[in-house]
Each structure stands twice: as structure tokens, then as C-alpha cells.
Amino acid sequence: MCGIVGYLGNRQATEVLVEGLSKLEYRGYDSAGVAINIGEELSVRKFKGRLQVLADDLTAKPINGGLGIGHTRWATHGEPSDVNSHPHFNKEKTIAVVHNGIIENYLELREELQKEGYVFLSQTDTEVVAHLVDKFYEGNLLEAVYKATEKLRGAYALGVVCKDNNNELVAVRKDSPLIVGVGEDENFIASDIPAILKYTRDVIFLENDEYVHMQGPKVTILDENKNVVEKKINEINWDIEAASKGGYDCFMTKEMYEQPKGVEDTLMRRLDEKGRIKLDDIKITKEDLEKINKVYIVACGTAYHAGLVGKYAIEKFAKIPVIADIASEFRYSDPFVDENTLIIIVSQSGETADTLAALRDAKAKGARVLSITNVVGSSIARESDDIFYTWAGPEIAVASTKAYTTQLTAFYMIALNLAMTKGSISDEEYFASIEELRKIPAQVEKVLECNELVGQIAEEIKEANDIFYLGRGVDYSLAMEGALKIKEISYVHAEAFAAGELKHGSIALIDKGTPVVAIATQGKLFEKMVSNMQEVRARGARVIAITQEGNTEVEKSADRVIYIPKVDDMFASITAVVPMQLLAYHASNIRGLDVDKPRNLAKSVTVE
Numbered sequence: 001m002c003g004i005v006g007y008l009g010n011r012q013a014t015e016v017l018v019e020g021l022s023k024l025e026y027r028g029y030d031s032a033g034v035a036i037n038i039g040e041e042l043s044v045r046k047f048k049g050r051l052q053v054l055a056d057d058l059t060a061k062p063i064n065g066g067l068g069i070g071h072t073r074w075a076t077h078g079e080p081s082d083v084n085s086h087p088h089f090n091k092e093k094t095i096a097v098v099h100n101g102i103i104e105n106y107l108e109l110r111e112e113l114q115k116e117g118y119v120f121l122s123q124t125d126t127e128v129v130a131h132l133v134d135k136f137y138e139g140n141l142l143e144a145v146y147k148a149t150e151k152l153r154g155a156y157a158l159g160v161v162c163k164d165n166n167n168e169l170v171a172v173r174k175d176s177p178l179i180v181g182v183g184e185d186e187n188f189i190a191s192d193i194p195a196i197l198k199y200t201r202d203v204i205f206l207e208n209d210e211y212v213h214m215q216g217p218k219v220t221i222l223d224e225n226k227n228v229v230e231k232k233i234n235e236i237n238w239d240i241e242a243a244s245k246g247g248y249d250c251f252m253t254k255e256m257y258e259q260p261k262g263v264e265d266t267l268m269r270r271l272d273e274k275g276r277i278k279l280d281d282i283k284i285t286k287e288d289l290e291k292i293n294k295v296y297i298v299a300c301g302t303a304y305h306a307g308l309v310g311k312y313a314i315e316k317f318a319k320i321p322v323i324a325d326i327a328s329e330f331r332y333s334d335p336f337v338d339e340n341t342l343i344i345i346v347s348q349s350g351e352t353a354d355t356l357a358a359l360r361d362a363k364a365k366g367a368r369v370l371s372i373t374n375v376v377g378s379s380i381a382r383e384s385d386d387i388f389y390t391w392a393g394p395e396i397a398v399a400s401t402k403a404y405t406t407q408l409t410a411f412y413m414i415a416l417n418l419a420m421t422k423g424s425i426s427d428e429e430y431f432a433s434i435e436e437l438r439k440i441p442a443q444v445e446k447v448l449e450c451n452e453l454v455g456q457i458a459e460e461i462k463e464a465n466d467i468f469y470l471g472r473g474v475d476y477s478l479a480m481e482g483a484l485k486i487k488e489i490s491y492v493h494a495e496a497f498a499a500g501e502l503k504h505g506s507i508a509l510i511d512k513g514t515p516v517v518a519i520a521t522q523g524k525l526f527e528k529m530v531s532n533m534q535e536v537r538a539r540g541a542r543v544i545a546i547t548q549e550g551n552t553e554v555e556k557s558a559d560r561v562i563y564i565p566k567v568d569d570m571f572a573s574i575t576a577v578v579p580m581q582l583l584a585y586h587a588s589n590i591r592g593l594d595v596d597k598p599r600n601l602a603k604s605v606t607v608e
């Protein structure tokens with residue numbers, strides 16, 4: 001859950017590294033550092049704080065050199081501090097290492113190395129790697145990295161440089177993302193594509209246990225047995241603009257406003273000329289479906305919330321029982337998974353550690369794995385039997401918005417597709433549903449127009465210490481997403497309740513002025529929701545209702561009403577979530593917080 005970059009070429013490495021790290025700050029931003037080969041030695045600079053602290057220092061005191069590694073950190077082992085920042089190095093500062101992942105056996109290794117006289121400066125797991133490479137280094141860096149990694153257990157993407165050779169960089173990937181950027185007479189390593197897109201569009205995706213050996217302009221990929229592996233060079237066809245703010249005040253705003261396009265791309269690119277859903281990367285046949293007796297949807301955070309909505313869609317259309325579970329719970333429980341189970345894994349990044357582990361457990365039990373992910377070539381995509389790529393484009397803000405709405409779109413499409421394959425839906429319902437889905441991008445566009453109103457509401461409730469979110473059925477899943485959004489970027493305590501459950505205890509929390517966001521998009525549950533609004537209002541709550549146009553009756557029971565356009569109840573989730581995203585954004589902004597980089601968090605959680 002950190003970002004690493006490495007460069008070998010004719011440019012000033014620091015410029016490339018700082019530029020690359022700026023695109024990876026979403027992965028962690030509590031400290032940053034670089035190590036540059038300056039001829040006879042390595043120059044290491046690393047500081048606690050945002051990348052800007054490092055960038056300012058490098059501007060004031062530049063380091064010259066064309067070989068270097070850089071890191072932006074999300075602390076796991078040891079608090080954010082200068083000393084715990086990467087790169088880490090050996091005693092003589094002749095070998096430097098950047099690392100993303102977790103070395104699980106680092107304590108054991110640390111003890112062994114200490115017995116051999118190695119002295120540790122930091123509390124990190126990574127420092128053992130620097131000392132191990134030192135221990136095995138006899139003039140051949142690649143060999144030393146091979147020997148060091150033999151000792152490691154856990155997940156790592158590593159970049160290693162040595163003072164002895166200013167023309168050599170070694171890297172390796174195991175369960176943490178790493179790509180190689182191939183340029184003209186220059187090469188790059190990075191945790192993610194945006195970091196190198198300014199310089200090259202030619203990218204090699206590494207598999208686990210693949211090693212990168214850069215020597216001058218030459219880059220070789222080797223497997224764990226030191227055999228050279230011929231790798232495909234992929235051309236990246238999306239633009240750096242897609243990963244920049246493009247005039248918006250922050251990535252979250254940009255990404256919220258990209259939702260109409262994201263949903264449209266995700267949907268329209270998969271409709272054939274007859275208007276039917278065509279999912280080329282999902283090969284589940286009618287015979288396969290006959291064997292499948294249950295579906296598990298497994299994910300974390302927002303992706304899990306999308307899965308909760310997916311459960312409703314699959315059960316309604318495809319008539320298969322669905323269990324939605326949190327990946328970190330699923331992997332340590334004893335789920336009923338076998339060869340008759342379909343596992344749907346949801347992950348924007350495609351790299352979330354718990355989700356990936358759940359995928360592997362399920363596969364080991366014989367389940368078929370279908371993944372919904374936004375990142376082409378990610379670990380989750382590569383290890384799945386069937387894939388649905390959301391077309392959200394890169395999502396940078398820690399708070400997930402467009403990934404969520406495109407995941408919902410994916411679920412509706414998968415549910416309809418499974419239903420058609422299985423024969424559990426009539427042609428009429430199938431095409432009518434697709435017709436409804438086609439309307440959604442324009443409707444999301446329309447909902448975004450409530451931004452000003454939501455800004456006013458955020459102002460009205462800015463003193464609140466707690467906000468409650470209520471919903472029934474699929475709206476309860478949305479309530480969970482709304483509460484998560486506000487918690488993570490505004491740091492206001494928020495909780496979601498199934499509205500009918502409130503009177504069984506939690507209603508005691510409602511006090512004079514407590515904001516309650518009540519979501520009422522489901523016709524058959526509408527009256528019940530209105531009663532719940534009255535219940536909390538009678539106890540002093542300030543009710544903010546989200547409902548479909550035409551449900552004006554709600555105005556008697558709410559202080560504020562946000563209307564979303566009328567759509568089939570089943571698909572209202574995609575539009576109804578938008579005001580809650582906007583509310584979280586405004587709440588964060590009003591408090592003067594960093595919307596895109598909330599405290600304690602990182603975008604991609606590649607550690608358990």
C-alpha cells in the first residue's frame with residue numbers, strides 16, 4: 001500500500017521519480033524518499049510528510065544522476081517518520097531498497113541479522129531486505145536479490161540499486177503490483193501505470209516471482225529460476241489527462257462528475273446491435289449455470305457495498321441465492337464453497353490483499369471466479385476465470401465514487417446476462433431493464449445538478465458529530481455506502497441502519513438536531529420509510545430525504561428533500577448514491593480537510 005518508482009536513463013532521475021510519485025500518492029502519503037546513484041555513492045533523501053516536503057528539498061538541493069528509486073509510504077510497520085521512510089539501506093549506504101507490501105517473517109529475519117551484527121535503524125519490515133541484499137552481495141546485485149528474496153515470506157514489490165553500478169536496477173514482484181515502463185534508452189518500474197505515463201505508453205505487466213534486471217538501456221525479465229521470460233509489451237491507450245485533475249478542485253469532484261461517462265461506457269460498449277448484453281470475457285454457459293447452486297459476492301469497503309446491491313439484482317433476475325461477504329471475514333470463515341459455487345470478486349484496484357486472498361481460497365475449493373474490476377491486468381483480473389472490466393477510468397481519490405456506480409452497472413448487466421442465459425427472465429423484462437439502464441447516465445448527470453442544494457445541506461449540518469443513514473432493502477445497502485463515504489473523508493461519525501431495525505435499540509441515539517439521511521427509492525417500501533422518518537423526526541432528528549421525483553408526500557416528513565429522477569426502483573441505486581457522495585465531499589471541504597487524501601487511509605489496500 002505504498003507506491004514505488006524506479007528509473008534508469010538519461011534524464012535526471014529525481015525529476016522522474018518525483019513526477020511518478022506524485023501520481024502514486026493515492027497509495028500512501030505519510031512520507032516519501034528517493035535514493036540516487038551519484039557515481040561513487042548513493043544519495044538518500046527521505047522525509048515524513050507529503051511528497052511536497054521531499055520535492056522542496058530536492059529543488060533546494062538537487063541531486064544529479066540518471067539512476068534512482070523512489071517511494072511514497074503508507075505506514076504499516078513503524079510510525080510515519082524520517083527514519084521509517086523508504087528507501088532503506090545497508091550500514092554503508094551502498095545498497096538501497098524501496099518496498100511495497102509486507103514481509104511477514106521480518107521479525108525472525110531481523111533477529112537472525114542482528115545476531116550476525118547488522119544494526120537496524122528503523123522499525124520497518126523493509127529494512128531486513130536491505131541488510132539481506134547486503135549479506136548476499138558479492139559484486140552481483142541480481143544474484144544478491146535472488147538470494148535475499150528466497151528468505152522472504154509475504155508480499156513485496158521491490159526496487160533495489162547499488163552504488164557500485166550506476167547502470168543497473170533490480171526489481172521483483174510477489175503479490176504486490178509492479179509494472180515496467182519501456183522507453184527509448186530509458187526504463188522505469190512503478191506500482192501503477194500513471195506514474196510513468198508522462199514518459200512512455202509501453203508497459204510490461206509482471207507476474208509473481210518475476211525479476212527485472214535493467215542494465216543501461218536493456219531490460220530483461222527473469223523467472224524465479226533465472227530463466228529469461230519473453231514478455232508482451234502492452235500499449236496503454238488512455239491518456240494522462242484521465243489521471244489528472246483536469247481543472248477540478250480535487251480528484252473526487254472530477255470522478256463524481258465522470259460518473260455519467262463511466263456508467264455509459266461500462267454499459268454501451270457491451271450492447272450489441274440488437275441491444276442485447278454481450279459479455280465477451282464471461283464464458284458462463286447454460287450448462288455451467290445449471291451446476292451453480294449459489295453465488296458468493298466477496299469484496300471490501302465500497303466494493304462490498306456494491307456487492308450488496310448486486311445480491312438483490314442477481315437474486316431478482318437470475319433467481320440464484322446470493323451471499324455477500326466481506327473479504328477479510330470470508331477468508332477466515334468456513335464458507336460453503338465448492339465446485340458448484342460462483343464467486344464474484346469485486347475490486348476497483350484488483351489488488352486488495354484480503355479480496356485477492358479470498359479469491360485464491362475460493363479457487364482452491366473449486367469455485368468458479370468471476371471478477372469485477374477496474375484495472376486491466378491487475379492480480380484479481382489475471383487470476384479469475386471470467387472478468388467484467390468496469391470502464392470507470394483511473395480512480396485516484398481515496399473515496400471511491402465512479403468505481404462504485406460502474407460496479408453497480410456491472411452487477412445489473414451480469415444479473416441480466418445470467419438470467420438470460422439461464423432462462424429465468426422474459427424477453428420483455430430483459431429488454432425493458434436494458435432500456436431503463438440506458439437512461440441512467442443522463443439521470444446521473446441530472447442528479448449532479450443537486451450539488452448546490454447538497455452544499456447548503458452540508459452547511460446546515462456542519463456542527464453535527466453524528467449522522468445516521470436509514471434505508472430499507474436495497475436502500476439499506478446504499479445507506480451503508482453513504483455512511484462510509486462521510487466517515488472516511490469528513491471524519492464525522494456516521495452509521496447506517498436498516499430503518500425497521502431502528503426501534504430495536506439505536507433510536508435512542510437520536511437527539512435534537514441529529515441529521516438523518518433517509519433513502520426512500522423503493523416503491524413497495526416507501527410508506528414504511530416515511531413512517532420511519534416520522535419516528536425519528538418526532539425525536540428531534542433533522543431529516544434529509546432522498547427519493548424519486550413525484551414522491552412529494554415525503555416533504556411532510558423531511559426537513560430537506562433531494563429528488564432523483566424517476567427510474568425503475570431496481571436501478572435507482574446508481575442515481576440515489578450521488579447526493580450522498582456530494583454530501584461527503586462538502587462535509588469534508590467545509591471542515592477544510594484534504595478530500596482526496598483522508599488521514600490514515602490509502603487508495604489501494606495491498607496489505608492484510
Ligand code: M6R
Binds near residue numbers: 485
Ligand atoms: O480496490 P478495492 O475496490 O478492492 O478497494 C476496496 C476498498 O478498500 C475501497 O472500496 C474503500 O472502501 C474505499 N476507500 C471507499 O471509498
